[in-house]
Amino acid sequence: MSLLVVGSVAFDSVETPFGKRERMLGGSASHFSISASFFTDVRVVAVVGGDFGFDERAVFDRHNIDATDLEIVPDGQTFRWFGRYEYDLNVAHTLDTHLNVFAGFQPKLSDNSRRSRLVFLGNIQPDLQRGVREQVPDAELVALDTMNLWIDTTRDSLQKTIEVVDLLIVNDAEARQWANEPNLIKAARKILSWGPHTLIVKRGEYGAALFTKEEYFAIPAYPLESVFDPTGAGDTFAGGLMGYLASQDKLDEAALRRAMIFGSVMASFNVEEFGTERIQRLTHEEINRRFRDFKRFTHFEEIPFERAVRAVQ
Amino acid sequence: MSLLVVGSVAFDSVETPFGKRERMLGGSASHFSISASFFTDVRVVAVVGGDFGFDERAVFDRHNIDATDLEIVPDGQTFRWFGRYEYDLNVAHTLDTHLNVFAGFQPKLSDNSRRSRLVFLGNIQPDLQRGVREQVPDAELVALDTMNLWIDTTRDSLQKTIEVVDLLIVNDAEARQWANEPNLIKAARKILSWGPHTLIVKRGEYGAALFTKEEYFAIPAYPLESVFDPTGAGDTFAGGLMGYLASQDKLDEAALRRAMIFGSVMASFNVEEFGTERIQRLTHEEINRRFRDFKRFTHFEEIPFERAVRAVQ
Numbered sequence: 001m002s003l004l005v006v007g008s009v010a011f012d013s014v015e016t017p018f019g020k021r022e023r024m025l026g027g028s029a030s031h032f033s034i035s036a037s038f039f040t041d042v043r044v045v046a047v048v049g050g051d052f053g054f055d056e057r058a059v060f061d062r063h064n065i066d067a068t069d070l071e072i073v074p075d076g077q078t079f080r081w082f083g084r085y086e087y088d089l090n091v092a093h094t095l096d097t098h099l100n101v102f103a104g105f106q107p108k109l110s111d112n113s114r115r116s117r118l119v120f121l122g123n124i125q126p127d128l129q130r131g132v133r134e135q136v137p138d139a140e141l142v143a144l145d146t147m148n149l150w151i152d153t154t155r156d157s158l159q160k161t162i163e164v165v166d167l168l169i170v171n172d173a174e175a176r177q178w179a180n181e182p183n184l185i186k187a188a189r190k191i192l193s194w195g196p197h198t199l200i201v202k203r204g205e206y207g208a209a210l211f212t213k214e215e216y217f218a219i220p221a222y223p224l225e226s227v228f229d230p231t232g233a234g235d236t237f238a239g240g241l242m243g244y245l246a247s248q249d250k251l252d253e254a255a256l257r258r259a260m261i262f263g264s265v266m267a268s269f270n271v272e273e274f275g276t277e278r279i280q281r282l283t284h285e286e287i288n289r290r291f292r293d294f295k296r297f298t299h300f301e302e303i304p305f306e307r308a309v310r311a312v313q
Numbered sequence: 314m315s316l317l318v319v320g321s322v323a324f325d326s327v328e329t330p331f332g333k334r335e336r337m338l339g340g341s342a343s344h345f346s347i348s349a350s351f352f353t354d355v356r357v358v359a360v361v362g363g364d365f366g367f368d369e370r371a372v373f374d375r376h377n378i379d380a381t382d383l384e385i386v387p388d389g390q391t392f393r394w395f396g397r398y399e400y401d402l403n404v405a406h407t408l409d410t411h412l413n414v415f416a417g418f419q420p421k422l423s424d425n426s427r428r429s430r431l432v433f434l435g436n437i438q439p440d441l442q443r444g445v446r447e448q449v450p451d452a453e454l455v456a457l458d459t460m461n462l463w464i465d466t467t468r469d470s471l472q473k474t475i476e477v478v479d480l481l482i483v484n485d486a487e488a489r490q491w492a493n494e495p496n497l498i499k500a501a502r503k504i505l506s507w508g509p510h511t512l513i514v515k516r517g518e519y520g521a522a523l524f525t526k527e528e529y530f531a532i533p534a535y536p537l538e539s540v541f542d543p544t545g546a547g548d549t550f551a552g553g554l555m556g557y558l559a560s561q562d563k564l565d566e567a568a569l570r571r572a573m574i575f576g577s578v579m580a581s582f583n584v585e586e587f588g589t590e591r592i593q594r595l596t597h598e599e600i601n602r603r604f605r606d607f608k609r610f611t612h613f614e615e616i617p618f619e620r621a622v623r624a625v626q
Contacts, residue, residue: 038618039618039620087495088495182400182401183537183538183539183540184518184536185536185537185538186538189538203519205497206516206519206520207519207531207533209533209536215609216536216609216610217610217611217613218520218533218536218610218611219533219611219613220520220522220531220532220533223497223498223522223529223531224496224498225496225498225499225502226496227496244618247618247620254613254614257612257613257614258613258614258616260613261613262618284618284620287618288617288618291615291617291618292615292617294613295613295615296528296529297529297530297531298530298531298532298611298613299570300530300532300567300570300571300573300574300607300608300611301567301570301571302604302605302608303571304601304604304605305351305352305557305560305575305597305600305601305604307352307560307597
């Protein structure tokens with residue numbers, strides 16, 4: 001009854017200057033749900049092929065992720081992504097994409113899933129996202145992710161989708177592109193006028209920012225000397241954020257602010273190793289240690305300036 | 314006896330998509346000292362030509378800036394800079410530069426200036442910066458600014474200069490370039506191994522970060538819907554930062570953190586209008602209001618995550 005994610009489950013093959021991995025468990029729903037599972041119960045809605053085997057399912061089981069709505073197409077193949085990162089890990093190249101069973105994905109929610117309190121609409125075609133949104137009319141908070149592809153090719157559908165969600169989570173290039181506005185603060189104001197009460201903007205190594213109609217909150221990224229594989233960082237961030245929110249009784253702004261920190265903590269671990277390797281063996285103690293680090297990294301005393309009164313000039 | 318700045322005093326001609334101005338008071342020492350003057354007494358070491366007139370001097374006088382060491386070359390012309398910004402104000406073009414009297418600048422410090430407690434070596438040729446540094450052996454804190462030009466053309470001299478300063482203030486591209494290291498955290502570690510105990514990295518619209526051997530601190534930029542003219546933002550930031558530090562008895566890390574906020578506040582005002590126009594009519598109330606805003610924009614409650622204990626699963 002807590003958190004639902006709809007998105008992709010994939011096998012990723014990734015090359016970076018520091019190494020390579022073949023056929024790792026990946027996809028937005030995988031990264032999101034493993035991250036969220038540290039904070040709450042998660043249900044995953046996605047589709048896989050007959051090649052999705054025991055080892056992959058065991059990962060979901062170990063993290064107590066409910067895969068009842070994980071559709072299996074026995075004679076199909078799971079979504080595959082092949083990517084390569086340059087030495088500057090901000091430069092990513094998609095070498096190949098095999099949509100496979102993902103091409104015909106029609107998310108179907110069980111009765112339990114329809115009663116989820118929080119919902120994350122991962123980065124899939126916006127008509128599908130809206131279809132899921134209609135199946136969870138009573139959700140307390142529905143969040144949306146998207147990407148430049150959908151902003152370019154399905155803008156009308158995306159516009160209808162944003163009108164029926166509460167929270168948009170995108171990166172800053174996407175926010176500017178969607179709002180057609182180079183200034184991020186103006187872009188945020190425009191996006192909030194379309195429906196969502198909150199916008200969260202991911203800025204990679206520069207951190208993240210939260211916009212509501214009344215407030216602004218911004219945090220740096222966790223400082224890392226070695227970034228190994230950024231694949232899934234955005235979904236891992238969203239998983240920590242939504243998972244933490246699902247653990248809270250009140251979804252107020254104070255909770256959202258802490259949720260952004262937990263999302264950033266999870267993303268910081270994600271990029272330290274390939275795929276979900278680091279996140280899979282994470283402990284709550286490690287998570288809370290970085291949460292406290294964030295306080296140290298951002299705290300200052302609120303002492304306004306007062307001109308010293310000098311008796312003698 | 315408090316804060317000394319050495320740098321350029323110039324006449325700037327600036328075009329942006331929002332308007333243009335001819336022959337405004339500019340240069341690193343001008344932006345720095347006007348900004349710092351809100352917090353402390355400032356002495357300026359620079360050179361101008363006979364065209365530096367009553368109006369420009371009046372700006373310094375009004376802000377109580379000590380111009381004793383402002384050298385005037387009566388038959389010379391003041392440094393001129395001509396620049397243009399694109400609609401994306403991060404893209405700047407230098408249209409023309411007339412060094413004029415600045416080409417022969419040899420900073421000479423009066424006895425009073427030599428007794429300054431804090432010194433800011435603005436962005437000039439590193440041999441000149443080192444020459445000034447040698448004239449202030451008893452300064453409590455000496456800060457250095459530089460730019461890609463000096464990193465490219467006078468790296469050896471710059472390396473000697475950084476070894477004799479306490480604080481380096483540069484933007485993130487400069488830090489990465491100088492350290493020859495794309496990861497900023499690694500670049501910071503390398504730079505701190507060269508001598509300075511503190512590195513402050515300016516990140517424009519993404520804020521600023523502080524590195525010491527033990528600590529890290531990062532803040533967002535003040536969120537602005539309209540940025541008008543970014544000229545001098547970096548020196549205005551440094552002026553607020555060093556000016557605030559000069560007003561404090563203890564130059565510890567807590568003071569440095571607050572100083573970064575005051576620097577960011579000053580820079581946020583600077584970019585709202587052309588040149589020093591906005592800063593010149595600023596009030597302490599306005600400064601403290603934005604300082605408090607920064608607290609609101611960055612505060613979160615330090616409540617670590619605790620898994621709810623569920624009596625019934």
